[in-house]
Amino acid sequence: MSQLPDTDSRSPYRRANSLAELLSWNDLDFVRCAYVTLLGRQPDLAGQAHYVEQIRAGSSKFELLWQLRRSSEAKEHDPGIAGLDRALRRAAWQRRPLMGAFSRFLRSDADGPSRTDRTLRALVNATAVNQSYLHALSEQLIAKSSSIGSDAPSLGEPTHADPVVDPHSAHCGATLMVEQTPELAHLRTKSIIRCHIEDGAA
Numbered sequence: 478m479s480q481l482p483d484t485d486s487r488s489p490y491r492r493a494n495s496l497a498e499l500l501s502w503n504d505l506d507f508v509r510c511a512y513v514t515l516l517g518r519q520p521d522l523a524g525q526a527h528y529v530e531q532i533r534a535g536s537s538k539f540e541l542l543w544q545l546r547r548s549s550e551a552k553e554h555d556p557g558i559a560g561l562d563r564a565l566r567r568a569a570w571q572r573r574p575l576m577g578a579f580s581r582f583l584r585s586d587a588d589g590p591s592r593t594d595r596t597l598r599a600l601v602n603a604t605a606v607n608q609s610y611l612h613a614l615s616e617q618l619i620a621k622s623s624s625i626g627s628d629a630p631s632l633g634e635p636t637h638a639d640p641v642v643d644p645h646s647a648h649c650g651a652t653l654m655v656e657q658t659p660e661l662a663h664l665r666t667k668s669i670i671r672c673h674i675e676d677g678a679a
Contacts, residue, residue, distance in 0.1 A: 505525070
């Protein structure tokens with residue numbers, strides 16, 4: 478596979494330049510990039526919800542790309558990725574219960590249709606979403622800490638006038654972000670960040 482472009486130059490709202498770049502996206506971003514690449518447009522709400530649900534249930538990315546590529550709309554659009562159709566046909570063949578079994582045995586990266594394969598793909602997708610969310614949260618907290626540090630009169634003990642970052646408040650804010658972000662709605666009960674409020678705390 479071709480190398481991925483620099484992270485700063487990638488966007489799920491733009492057509493992918495290679496199959497590797499397209500497959501590097503996860504969850505909602507993957508669906509967005511797949512639509513732009515294969516259909517030349519942003520996903521409609523119904524299609525977006527349908528494919529995001531499939532990804533979160535463990536469907537393979539190749540399977541979703543195969544579905545989009547075989548649509549009548551996709552036949553009128555050139556994705557501009559060399560070898561894409563060949564890769565999609567090979568992955569579709571590997572998903573067959575009997576004929577694809579030998580290929581899946583030889584290739585560790587083959588698309589498996591078993592329940593275990595689907596569970597693993599769902600976990601990989603959820604992990605990627607969590608990592609992306611935590612990275613964004615970390616950047617926000619760093620930015621806030623820098624802002625607080627630049628306003629502080631000295632590096633000594635904080636005074637009563639200094640703003641103080643309460644770790645409990647940070648956790649609550651993180652949970653609130655999950656609740657208010659539609660793309661992360663499926664993490665509401667699974668988020669590893671919880672808001673802990675101790676009764677009687679000073």
